[in-house]
Amino acid sequence: MNAAERTRLHAAMVRFADGDRAAFREVFDGLWPMCLALATRSLAQRADAEDVAQRAILKVFDRIVDLDRERDGVAWAMTITAFDVLTMRKQRVRRRERAADHDREDERPSASEQFVEHELSAQVRALIGDMSDRDREALDAMLSGRPPRGETERKRRFRAIERLRAAWRKAHG
Amino acid sequence: MVDIEALAERARHVAARSRLRMACRIGLVILPLACVPLSSGAQAGACACLGLALLAVAAYCRWRDRAGVDAVTTGLVLGAVPLVVALVLRACGVEAAQLWAVTEAEAACLGAGAIAGIAASLVVARAAQHRRRRWLIAILVASLTAALGCVGLGPAGVLSTLVALVASATVVWIPVAFRAS
Numbered sequence: 001m002n003a004a005e006r007t008r009l010h011a012a013m014v015r016f017a018d019g020d021r022a023a024f025r026e027v028f029d030g031l032w033p034m035c036l037a038l039a040t041r042s043l044a045q046r047a048d049a050e051d052v053a054q055r056a057i058l059k060v061f062d063r064i065v066d067l068d069r070e071r072d073g074v075a076w077a078m079t080i081t082a083f084d085v086l087t088m089r090k091q092r093v094r095r096r097e098r099a100a101d102h103d104r105e106d107e108r109p110s111a112s113e114q115f116v117e118h119e120l121s122a123q124v125r126a127l128i129g130d131m132s133d134r135d136r137e138a139l140d141a142m143l144s145g146r147p148p149r150g151e152t153e154r155k156r157r158f159r160a161i162e163r164l165r166a167a168w169r170k171a172h173g
Numbered sequence: 174m175v176d177i178e179a180l181a182e183r184a185r186h187v188a189a190r191s192r193l194r195m196a197c198r199i200g201l202v203i204l205p206l207a208c209v210p211l212s213s214g215a216q217a218g219a220c221a222c223l224g225l226a227l228l229a230v231a232a233y234c235r236w237r238d239r240a241g242v243d244a245v246t247t248g249l250v251l252g253a254v255p256l257v258v259a260l261v262l263r264a265c266g267v268e269a270a271q272l273w274a275v276t277e278a279e280a281a282c283l284g285a286g287a288i289a290g291i292a293a294s295l296v297v298a299r300a301a302q303h304r305r306r307r308w309l310i311a312i313l314v315a316s317l318t319a320a321l322g323c324v325g326l327g328p329a330g331v332l333s334t335l336v337a338l339v340a341s342a343t344v345v346w347i348p349v350a351f352r353a354s
Contacts, residue, residue, distance in 0.1 A: 016188075019238025024188065028181050036175075050175050057180065061188040065195045 001034065006074050013073035017064050027064075032057055034074070035081045042085040052088045056081035127167045135160040196236035199245065203228045206249075206256075207321060213263035215325035223324060227317040234310050240303040241310055248314025251293045255285035255334045256322025263325045278326055279333040286337030289315050293338075294345035305350070312342050 001009075009030040016023040035056045039049040060077045067073055128139050138153070138160040148154040207224025211217060231249070234241030258281055267278045293315050297308045316335050323330040 017239065019241070024185055025181070028184055032177065032180070054175060054180055058184055058187050061184040062191045064188060065192050 001074075005030075006072070010073040013064065013067060013077075014069050017067040017069070028057070028061075031060060031074070031077050034078065035060075038078060038081050039085055042082075043088060048088055048092070052084045053081065056084045059084070123171075124164075124168075127164060127171065131160070131163060131167070135163055139164060192236055195242075196232045199231045199235055199249075200228055202249065203231060206253075206318070209256075209260065210322060210325050213260055213325040219324045220321065223317060223321045227314065227321065230310075230317065231314055234314070238303075240300070240307050243300070244297065244307040244310035245314050247293060247296050247307075248311040249318055251289040251296070251311070252315035252318025253322075254289045254292075255282060255319035255338065258282065258285035259319075259322040259326050259330060259334070262330075268326060279329055282323060282326065282330050282334040283337040286319060286334040287341040289319060290338040290340065290342030291345050294342045294349065298346070298349040308342070308346055312339060 009027070012023045012026040012030065016027050032053070036049065036053040039053040039056070040046065043049045043052060056077075059080050063080075067076065128136055131139070134156065138157045141148075141153075142157050142161075148157055203224060207220050207227070210220050231245045234245050262278055262281055267281075290312070293311045294308065297304055297311050300307050316338055319334045319338055320331050323334045
């Protein structure tokens with residue numbers, strides 16, 4: 001848009017703000033492509049850009065009766081569009097943050113998963129309780145995460161796990 | 174894809190609603206103004222009628238165009254001069270006499286009306302365009318505002334204010350209109 005067209009559009013905006021209803025079409029046809037172009041340039045998604053441009057043009061017409069006649073009306077309309085673009089960007093960032101938070105919540109075990117885990121560990125503990133003292137000591141040491149002290153203890157742990165497996169198969173099939 | 178025609182129609186409605194809202198905002202000034210004379214013993218019915226008439230005229234003129242917005246503001250501000258004078262007279266316990274009998278109350282109303290009328294014409298004469306319509310609106314709004322204030326003084330007070338306001342405004346306006354043509 002060159003300077004003459006811009007001046008003409010501003011004059012039409014002033015006429016419309018002053019009560020000339022016939023100037024509506026000229027103002028709308030002049031502003032809509034500019035609002036859409038600004039939104040499209042600033043936002044990656046076409047749908048978002050169209051939403052923002054529509055919201056902005058409705059805001060412009062909502063406030064046009066308060067238009068400052070001494071200032072450039074086109075710049076004023078573009079400022080409103082730019083603010084809406086910024087608002088849309090902030091909304092998208094917030095939406096992404098909320099989605100990330102939601103994903104993090106998904107990573108935590110659910111209540112049913114926690115229940116199953118608790119039941120399994122209770123059954124394993126019950127089986128360990130029925131085993132001999134040496135096997136129980138070896139398995140307790142392993143479950144506490146302590147590394148084996150020498151080859152003998154490692155073999156004792158291995159044998160204890162084998163016996164635990166056998167007991168589990170016997171109990172649960 | 175955006176439906177341009179539907180969007181244009183929505184924008185037109187939004188602009189019309191916004192204009193109506195702006196026009197009706199004057200009610201925030203006029204409604205309290207209509208209640209003020211009640212404190213000086215004016216009749217509630219007369220205040221309500223004049224207040225509603227003033228509100229209707231002001232809102233319509235403001236809704237119509239920018240010239241109406243400016244003229245209503247001028248009329249309200251200058252009409253407030255006789256309104257305040259009438260309220261002060263009532264506060265001092267002064268009452269207007271019978272019709273056609275000029276007492277100090279009528280003299281004060283005549284003076285206040287004349288000041289408002291002359292000022293209204295001078296202010297409107299400085300406008301660049303729609304001067305005649307601006308002048309009519311300003312005088313109408315100023316007359317209703319002044320009448321609202323003087324209603325507590327009685328018919329003589331209202332009449333003397335309106336006669337002075339309209340006559341002085343017309344006398345000042347004639348040379349302006351003559352020069353413009």
